[in-house]
Amino acid sequence: MFLPGSRPVAQNTSTQPALSWNIVGRGAIGLLAASRLQLAGYKPGLWLHQPAIVDIQFQQQPLQFLSATPPLQAVLIPVKSYAVFDAVKTLQPFLTEDAQLVLSHNGMGTIPEVLPLLLPTQGLWFLTTTHGALKQQDAILHTGNGHSVLAPLNAAASRHTTAVAQAMDIALGPLAVAADIEPFLWQKLAINAVINPLTALHNCKNGALAQPQYQQQIKAILHEVCQVATAAGYPLQPALVQQNVMQVIERTAENFSSMQQDVVHQRRTETNAISGFIVAQAARFNIAVPHNSQLQQQLLQLQQRYCR
Known part of the structure; x- marks a missing residue:
């Protein structure tokens, strides 16, 4: 069942290639998304303050994540609301001209701050999720199955709906796409x-x-x-x-x-x-x-x- 104002993710009928994804930080939701992407065949990198190789256990499987390597084509930014602006500012010099950025955090108020930082050709999205995750030592626990809603925030995002939505459906699905996230x-x-x-x-x-x-x-x-x-x-x-x-x-x-x-x-x-x-x-x-x-x-x- 999908929420009013949203629609399920369509099956891939596009010839558009999959995007190369990176995740900012090593928080629980970010590592949950990275783990699910890696198990589906993606090779997500982690964008950290200090580059490092990160080893974790997820669903009793050992996974390893390498540091993100610029240029960055697609980035999930599941950081605290107060860290979003600085995270995007730090990413700016390393983004491709058509990079796609997905914000995901609790609370509201960051979107008007972030949109002016991007080029007109760079897409901005918001993903809100009900998934729960907990980091315990070197393990990621999926503490609550949920669903997510994704919406484009500018025209440059709308041109990449299929590729972004299908990756986020794997990362934090089941996913619905909405025209308005508010x-x-x-x-x-x-x-x-x-x-x-x-x-x-x-x-x-x-x-x-x-x-x-x-x-x-x-x-x-x-x-x-x-x-x-x-x-x-x-x-x-x-x-x-x-x-x-x-x-x-x-x-x-x-x-x-x-x-x-x-x-x-x-x-x-x-x-x-x-x-x-x-x-x-x-x-x-x-x-x-x-x-x-x-x-x-x-x-x-x-x-x-x-x-x-």
Whole structure:
């Protein structure tokens, strides 16, 4: 079943050759994508701060990834929202004139920053996914089967839909292609706005949020998100969104959220791209969002205690 506003990936009837893919960083989702691509016959390289050979285990198979070698033709950028701009700036000198870049992260707000960095002939995409992955020592665990939605963000991307979509279907499929990513980003933002902050602040697994003591707070957070999304032109119905969030909590009950893991490992969080984005957009429309504002402040204060 595919989400409204999207369509399944078509079978390959194009003579266009497969793109040569590289993955930025060695995060869990990126290595999951790289592993699935390699098992399908691709040879993805890893773009790292310091070039290195990376050995991992995936599905009990040993895999090895070499460093990316410029020029870079196609790049998946599954880094934290706050690292996206710098990642693309670093990649710029090494991209081909028709390079295809795929952003994938939690939260919103990076697309307007990144688009001006690219040439008119370079394509930009966004992929939003519900897959879960966890890195444990030298192993990648696929902790949650999900699906993904991919959308082109400029005209140069639209000219390479078949090749990009088919690679991303292998990497993080099943995949649907949409003309507009914004509705899907708002839907995922609503999920992230609940699960990430609350699990980080209460240091718990996702499933703990199904307990009765959290239900009123979840309802209040989502009511604010729906108000802001609707004002931005992407209407969300609070009851349906809450039902969706609770289904995700149940489906991922044994998982730890990415923000909870960031706090545990004393890393910078994506607070400003999730709760902070909601607060910033609410200010544009003069909408009060006290619950999301409080979450943003609590998370930033928590982060300040260990990020100095």
